[in-house]
Amino acid sequence: MYAVMIPETIAVVVGGLRLKKLQPPLRYLWILVLFGFLTDLLSRIFILLKLGNLFLIVLYIPVEFGLLAAMYRYELSDSRTAKMIPFLTAGFAGYAFFEIITGKLQGFNREERFVEGFLLLFFVLQYLYRVLKKLNIFHLEYAPMFWLSAGLIIYFPCDIIVFTFSEYIFSSYSTTFNLQLWDIHAILTMILYIFYTLTLTIPRRN
Amino acid sequence: MKYMLFGGIMVILFLAISVIIFFIVYQKRLLAQQIRLQSVQQEYQRELLSSSIAAQEKERVRIGHDLHDEIGSSLSTAKLLVNQLHHTDPDKAQIVTSVKEILSHTIQNLKNISLNLYPSVLTKFGLVEALQYLVSVLSQASPLNFSLAADEIKGLELPQELALYRIVQELVNNAIKHSGASEVNILLTQTEKCIALSVRDNGCGFDTQESGKGGIGLKSIEARKEMLKADMEIQSVPGKGTCIIIRLPIVKAMQSL
Numbered sequence: 001m002y003a004v005m006i007p008e009t010i011a012v013v014v015g016g017l018r019l020k021k022l023q024p025p026l027r028y029l030w031i032l033v034l035f036g037f038l039t040d041l042l043s044r045i046f047i048l049l050k051l052g053n054l055f056l057i058v059l060y061i062p063v064e065f066g067l068l069a070a071m072y073r074y075e076l077s078d079s080r081t082a083k084m085i086p087f088l089t090a091g092f093a094g095y096a097f098f099e100i101i102t103g104k105l106q107g108f109n110r111e112e113r114f115v116e117g118f119l120l121l122f123f124v125l126q127y128l129y130r131v132l133k134k135l136n137i138f139h140l141e142y143a144p145m146f147w148l149s150a151g152l153i154i155y156f157p158c159d160i161i162v163f164t165f166s167e168y169i170f171s172s173y174s175t176t177f178n179l180q181l182w183d184i185h186a187i188l189t190m191i192l193y194i195f196y197t198l199t200l201t202i203p204r205r206n
Numbered sequence: 207m208k209y210m211l212f213g214g215i216m217v218i219l220f221l222a223i224s225v226i227i228f229f230i231v232y233q234k235r236l237l238a239q240q241i242r243l244q245s246v247q248q249e250y251q252r253e254l255l256s257s258s259i260a261a262q263e264k265e266r267v268r269i270g271h272d273l274h275d276e277i278g279s280s281l282s283t284a285k286l287l288v289n290q291l292h293h294t295d296p297d298k299a300q301i302v303t304s305v306k307e308i309l310s311h312t313i314q315n316l317k318n319i320s321l322n323l324y325p326s327v328l329t330k331f332g333l334v335e336a337l338q339y340l341v342s343v344l345s346q347a348s349p350l351n352f353s354l355a356a357d358e359i360k361g362l363e364l365p366q367e368l369a370l371y372r373i374v375q376e377l378v379n380n381a382i383k384h385s386g387a388s389e390v391n392i393l394l395t396q397t398e399k400c401i402a403l404s405v406r407d408n409g410c411g412f413d414t415q416e417s418g419k420g421g422i423g424l425k426s427i428e429a430r431k432e433m434l435k436a437d438m439e440i441q442s443v444p445g446k447g448t449c450i451i452i453r454l455p456i457v458k459a460m461q462s463l
Contacts, residue, residue: 128229135240140230154222158215165211177208184215 002044004186007193008037015200025074026144026200032067033196036060058099058112062092065116068152072123075145081126088119113163117156124149142205144198151195158188256365256433263368270324278316285309318343325371333359333367337374337392348382356394359401361456369430370394370403370452376427377405377450385409385448400456406449411442 015022015030022030039060046053066089073085095112127149131137140146162185170178288306293299321343328336334356341352362370374392381390387409395402427450431438434454442448 132229132233132236135233135237137233138237140233150226153225154219157218157222161211161215161218169207169211173207180208181211184212 004189004193005037005040005044007190007197008033008040011193011197011200012037014197018200021203022200023204025071028067028070029148029196029199032064033193033200035063035067036193058096061112061116062089062096065089065092065120068120069123071145071148072120072127075127076123076130079126079130081123085123092116110163110167114160117160117163120152121156124152139205142202144200144202144204147195147202148199151192151199154195155188155192159185162188252432252435255429259369259429259433260365263365266323270320270322273316273323274320278313278320281309281313281316285313318347322375325368328367328371329364333362333370334394336367336371337394340371340374340378341392344378344382350382350387351389352378352392353389354392354394356392357396359394359396362401366434366454369434370401370454373403373427373430373452374405376424380424381405381407381409381448385411387447398456401454402451403454404449404451406447408447411444411446411448413444414440414442 011033043053069085073082076082327339341354387407391406393404436454439451
């Protein structure tokens, strides 16, 4: 599903144009969007060359987690979670490095994806709880982090299901079913990138 | 399996979207509730402040009346009686003259204190006349030059006029005590939108950033300003004097009653 590259490209271009105006945590998001776009592009090139591209997800997950976690660390400053985030990021990076050196790059990292999704959802919920507790955001529509959180809360629960069942469906059911599942995942990714673009576009005004 | 999985994803998607919508609605509701609570608290504080100022004024009026009517009239009677004493003995005549002078000074001081406590001119003739009287009394008592330029003020009730009068008293008092100024100008104007009162001096001025919250005098002005729902602007530069402007919007003036 090549259509997924359209919102990715738009997010990269919009973020790039607004890079100077973006606040520090949102610059991480642009780096993530750019990294995601390049990873996707590379994976499609590998498909065209009929080469395995599963190892890219092993490299992508720690980077995605690290950058998103860094954004929430900035937002959740002074909390216990914020203090834990560097260690969790280091853990993810260490795990990825371990997989690379042990040659497990071709595996399907559903456990890693599950932990990543679970932790990111935890950060998102903690951010939303903080917004409700502090009540210092008067216009949610002008809070970029809210749009990012909305995107992640929509994307990750479904993403976890797709990753959890994909391998089982691939081995027990048809390839078509598996591809349909990944088409749904592509639609979710497109929705996520629309939210990323919103996050990068909306000026903070609170 | 296929439909169950796709259905499951749809349900989760629906739940996620519902969580977001619920969050937006709930946050807006909490925010509105907080704003309402804050405004109620502010209104309560303002009412408390108004009551406290009103009680203070009432007590001042009572003390002023007592001083003027009781002690003042007793002293005036005493002065009349002393005036009837005629001694041929020059020593005793000197004592009687001294007593007369002391009584005159005391009666004058009593009038000044009474004026401070209870500006009867304000209740009888209004704010502008009261300020004119204040300026004339201050000009006699202080070496500073006082000037007043005032429009005819309409639409203010007595508590508001009294609050503005007290603010002028406090600002003038500050200028006399702390500024080292030689001139104090009071300006009272009324436009369609607001009543503006400014007290300007050519004294030492101060750094508005470093002045902190000010002393009791400035707090009393702040309290009266809050009661009036007015805005206060402090313009001051070290060495270049001070100008304090109180702006009372006409609509708020009606509401602050």
